[in-house]
Amino acid sequence: MSGxxxxxVLIRRARESDLPALIAIFASDAVGGHGDxxxxxxxxxxxxxxxxxxxxxxxxLFVAERDGEIVGxxxxxxxxxxxxxxxxSMIIEAVQTRADTRGQGIGAMMIDYAVSEARRRGxxxxxxxxxxxxxxxxxxxxRLGFAKSHFGFKMKL
Amino acid sequence: MSGxxxxxVLIRRARESDLPALIAIFASDAVGGHGDxxxxxxxxxxxxxxxxxxxxxxxxLFVAERDGEIVGxxxxxxxxxxxxxxxxSMIIEAVQTRADTRGQGIGAMMIDYAVSEARRRGxxxxxxxxxxxxxxxxxxxxRLGFAKSHFGFKMKL
Numbered sequence: 001m002s003g004x005x006x007x008x009v010l011i012r013r014a015r016e017s018d019l020p021a022l023i024a025i026f027a028s029d030a031v032g033g034h035g036d037x038x039x040x041x042x043x044x045x046x047x048x049x050x051x052x053x054x055x056x057x058x059x060x061l062f063v064a065e066r067d068g069e070i071v072g073x074x075x076x077x078x079x080x081x082x083x084x085x086x087x088x089s090m091i092i093e094a095v096q097t098r099a100d101t102r103g104q105g106i107g108a109m110m111i112d113y114a115v116s117e118a119r120r121r122g123x124x125x126x127x128x129x130x131x132x133x134x135x136x137x138x139x140x141x142x143r144l145g146f147a148k149s150h151f152g153f154k155m156k157l
Numbered sequence: 158m159s160g161x162x163x164x165x166v167l168i169r170r171a172r173e174s175d176l177p178a179l180i181a182i183f184a185s186d187a188v189g190g191h192g193d194x195x196x197x198x199x200x201x202x203x204x205x206x207x208x209x210x211x212x213x214x215x216x217x218l219f220v221a222e223r224d225g226e227i228v229g230x231x232x233x234x235x236x237x238x239x240x241x242x243x244x245x246s247m248i249i250e251a252v253q254t255r256a257d258t259r260g261q262g263i264g265a266m267m268i269d270y271a272v273s274e275a276r277r278r279g280x281x282x283x284x285x286x287x288x289x290x291x292x293x294x295x296x297x298x299x300r301l302g303f304a305k306s307h308f309g310f311k312m313k314l
Contacts, residue, residue: 019239026240034241042242049243058215059236079216079234082176083183083251084191085199086206091248094240119314126314129286129307141310150286150309153298157276157283 009106011113014054014061014073019046021070022063025096031131062113064097064106072097072106076114078121087124090114095128095137111144166263168270171211171218171230176203178227179220182253188290219270221254221263229254229263233271235278244281247271252285252294268301 014022023046026036036042053059053075064072074095080088092114097107118126129152130137142148171179180203183193193199210216210232221229231252237245249271254264275283286309287294299305 022239032240034244036240036242045243046239047243049237049239052237053239056215056237058213061239073239075238077236079248079250080206080209080213081232081251082179082203082206082210082218082230083189083193085193086202086204087191091236093236094238115312115314123314126312127286127309129284129309131307138308138310144312146310146312148308149311150288151295151305152284152286152307152309153295153303154306155272155283155301155303157272157280 008066009071009109010065011062011110012065014050014063016047016050016054018063018070019043019050022046022073025070025073025098026094028099029096031133062110064110066101066106070098071101072110074110074114076117078123084124088122089125089127090118090121090123092126092128107140108144111141115144165223166228166266167222168219168267169222171207171220173204173207173211175220175227176200176207179203179230182227182230182255183251185256186253188288219267221267223258223263227255228258229267231267231271233274235280241281245279246282246284247275247278247280249283249285264297265301268298272301 023036023038026034027038053061058078059075061075062073063070075093077091077093078088079091080086095107095110115126130141138148180193180195183191184195210218215235216232218232219230220227232250234248234250235245236248237243252264252267272283287298295305
């Protein structure tokens with residue numbers, strides 16, 4: 001998976017040096033409610049997770065970079081199920097565009113990149129969930145060709 | 158993960174010999190629309206998928222067995238994200254109870270098993286999606302403590 005350049009935005013795999021910018025993006029997301037924080041005592045947890053994702057054969061964390069700044073991020077994960085005749089699926093997680101760079105097509109570039117990668121790997125399906133409060137995101141995903149066909153259920157432990 | 162016995166139902170990891178029964182369950186699911194079939198020329202695809210899942214460190218396929226018959230199935234998958242302070246999540250996929258054994262608590266046993274396993278592994282979150290047409294399933298998941306907080310978007314490739 002090489003970087004994809006379009007306009008002035010580069011989509012590439014995340015590097016450890018991107019972590020502070022990524023944490024800041026997640027921490028500023030009021031909707032998700034995942035308790036993310038830029039507090040320094042949390043950094044080690046993020047670094048451990050980054051390393052685990054980076055080493056995983058089935059998971060990839062990406063960033064969108066413009067002028068040396070991180071303006072977006074998403075993660076992809078591949079999973080195999082018996083359903084769909086034993087097919088491979090891609091799950092897209094943690095899609096975020098930095099608040100001040102929304103509406104500029106960065107999100108669409110990121111999703112296009114993920115879907116292209118799913119086709120390349122022979123996936124039968126790409127799926128993601130989006131918080132019900134994110135109505136703009138729902139229109140966005142439907143515009144990109146996703147069907148809003150399911151409810152997403154979450155249980156916090 | 159050892160088997161969990163409750164009443165007369167055993168939850169255990171799927172074995173290759175369970176495949177014909179599992180395929181029959183998926184093939185009889187009219188809602189999913191995943192194109193599953195008991196046709197013999199599809200068997201090899203299912204077997205390959207079973208083997209891949211069985212070898213994966215992050216995925217586990219389970220069955221519910223009663224009196225030597227497969228009466229249900231589900232798959233779990235673990236994934237790490239930066240969000241949630243780098244926490245681990247569990248995704249539950251492909252939950253099915255055999256049509257003629259519904260309403261007997263088998264589904265609840267399977268989900269309880271998955272959630273227990275998520276706690277044991279230190280997951281911060283358990284998530285799943287359910288087709289909007291499966292209204293009984295939505296009530297079922299909410300009864301078990303899941304929040305219907307998201308929409309699930311799918312793109313078939």
